[in-house]
Amino acid sequence: xxxxxxxxxxxxxxxxxxxxxxxxxxxxxxxxxxxxxxxxxxxxxxxxxxxxxxxxxxxxxxxxxxxxxxxxxxxxxxxxxxxxxxxxxxxxxxxxxxxxxxxxxxxxxxxxxxxxxxxxxxxxxxxxxxxxxxxxxxxxxxxxxxxxxxxxxxxxxxxxxxxxxxxxxxxxxxxxxxxxxxxxxxxxxxxxxxxxxxxxxxxxxxxxxxxxxxxxxxxxxxxxxxxxxxxxxxxxxxxxxxxxxxxxxxxxxxxxxxxxxxxxxxxxxxxxxxxxxxxxxxxxxxxxxxxxxxxxxxxxxxxxxxxxxxx
Numbered sequence: 001x002x003x004x005x006x007x008x009x010x011x012x013x014x015x016x017x018x019x020x021x022x023x024x025x026x027x028x029x030x031x032x033x034x035x036x037x038x039x040x041x042x043x044x045x046x047x048x049x050x051x052x053x054x055x056x057x058x059x060x061x062x063x064x065x066x067x068x069x070x071x072x073x074x075x076x077x078x079x080x081x082x083x084x085x086x087x088x089x090x091x092x093x094x095x096x097x098x099x100x101x102x103x104x105x106x107x108x109x110x111x112x113x114x115x116x117x118x119x120x121x122x123x124x125x126x127x128x129x130x131x132x133x134x135x136x137x138x139x140x141x142x143x144x145x146x147x148x149x150x151x152x153x154x155x156x157x158x159x160x161x162x163x164x165x166x167x168x169x170x171x172x173x174x175x176x177x178x179x180x181x182x183x184x185x186x187x188x189x190x191x192x193x194x195x196x197x198x199x200x201x202x203x204x205x206x207x208x209x210x211x212x213x214x215x216x217x218x219x220x221x222x223x224x225x226x227x228x229x230x231x232x233x234x235x236x237x238x239x240x241x242x243x244x245x246x247x248x249x250x251x252x253x254x255x256x257x258x259x260x261x262x263x264x265x266x267x268x269x270x271x272x273x274x275x276x277x278x279x280x281x282x283x284x285x286x287x288x289x290x291x292x293x294x295x296x297x298x299x300x301x302x303x304x305x306x307x308x309x310x311x
Contacts, residue, residue, distance in 0.1 A: 001259070002199070002250035003278035008291045009251075012041055013281070015290075016205065023089065023206065024213035027119065031089050038094040043289035045097045048104050052144060056113065058132040064114040065133065066092050067144040068103035074145030076109040077152070077309030079182075080134045084157030084283065086187075086214030087118045087126055098286055098298070102154075106302035108309065109146035111137055115162070122220040123230050130162040131169050138176035150309040152180040152242075154301070156285060157206075157254070158214075160186025164232040164261065167241050178242045180308040182301060185249055185282055188233040189257040190215065190225040196255035204251040206282040211253060233261050238268035245304045247297065250278035275300055 021037050023030055049071040055062040070076060081099055083090040092114050103110040115129035134153055141148035153163040160183040167181045201208035219225045228235035244265050248258040255276075262274040277284065280293060285301075288294040 001196070001248075001255060001276055001278060005251060006279040006291065006293060008293070009279065009281055009284070009287075012287060012290050013203070013205065015040060023086065024210040027088060027217070034085060034089045035091070035094055038286055041287035041290050042097055046100050046104055048100050050144075051100075056133045056136045058129060063129055063133055064092065066096075066099070066112045068099045068110040068112070069145050070103045070107050070109070072107070074109070075142060075147035076107060076145055077150035077305065078137055078141040078146040078148055079106070079108045079110045079152045079154050079305060080130075080137050081110050081112045082115060082130050082153070082155035082159035082162045083112065084155065084159045085117075086210065087123075087158045087218040088214055089117070090158070095286065097288065101288070101298050102302055102305070105299060106305040108152075108305050109141060109144050111141075111144070111146075119217040123218055123224055126158070126162055127165050127169065127229060131166045134166055134170070134178070135176045149177075150311070151176060151178055152182060152305060152309055153178055154182035154184070154305075156184035156186075157282065158187055160184050160258075161188060161231070164188060165229045168232055168235060169229060171240055180245070180305070181242045182245045182304065183258065183261070184247045184285060184301070185252050185254050186246070186258050186261065187254055188231055188261040190219075190231045190234070192233070192257070194256035194260075196257075197253045200251050200253040200255070204253075204281045206253060208253055233257060233264065238265050238270060241265065241268070241270050243271040243308060244273070245301065246272060246274045247301070248274070248276045249280040249282055249284060250276065251280065252282040254282060273304060
């Protein structure tokens with residue numbers, strides 16, 4: 001599952017060390033640190049047809065969101081996108097170019113949603129927001145030349161977790177109808193011991209210490225951590241879920257839980273495509289300005305979306 005570390009990734013890790021980037025500790029500082037990393041590793045934004053700021057009504061609140069409409073004539077298949085950041089960090093701006101690239105290469109309307117973050121809003125706030133946003137998009141995507149009847153959910157890390165758990169929630173509630181779930185190096189387990197968490201505990205951007213800190217911010221009551229709508233690997237029944245694309249990385253502490261979730265989905269009869277980028281680290285798709293393999297990963301995700309959501 002782990003090959004030789006990509007030389008461009010090695011150079012990036014040296015750069016992050018020079019800037020003393022850390023994702024855990026003080027909440028405000030950690031949020032700024034992630035923004036700094038995104039700026040260092042990202043590329044100039046690519047052009048798409050239209051970018052529109054909007055808000056999604058949820059119960060007692062409005063969720064900031066950003067629509068990326070590709071060039072051409074719609075209606076386009078719709079992707080609800082949820083950023084990573086351990087449920088504590090991350091923003092629409094930090095994922096701007098990744099969403100642009102997915103919209104452009106995948107021919108999809110990508111709607112990036114700014115859900116509530118912990119510790120101000122612990123579980124299940126982020127899940128409630130992700131579900132509300134996806135449900136709204138299924139009925140309102142046409143406002144942005146989208147087709148809500150061809151709907152995928154996608155996200156990386158914490159956003160991959162939300163894409164998986166809201167797929168479970170949608171199955172329970174019978175709505176919305178989700179056609180595909182794209183889980184990019186997702187967080188699927190709580191504190192279960194896994195080889196990748198020890199093997200990649202430090203030195204590869206996301207650390208084991210970061211994971212523990214994120215969990216401490218996100219989970220207010222430890223009983224909640226064992227709810228499958230918090231960490232889906234604990235679900236007893238994974239049948240009748242949307243087809244899934246699962247991406248993992250060799251040098252990622254979350255690697256093994258992504259692999260385990262893909263295997264559990266497949267055992268439950270769900271169609272699964274699993275891609276392991278053995279030389280990559282967590283978050284590499286947002287490092288497209290430095291790491292060439294990020295573009296390969298984005299192309300693979302875009303191709304999956306085109307195939308799964310075509311008419």
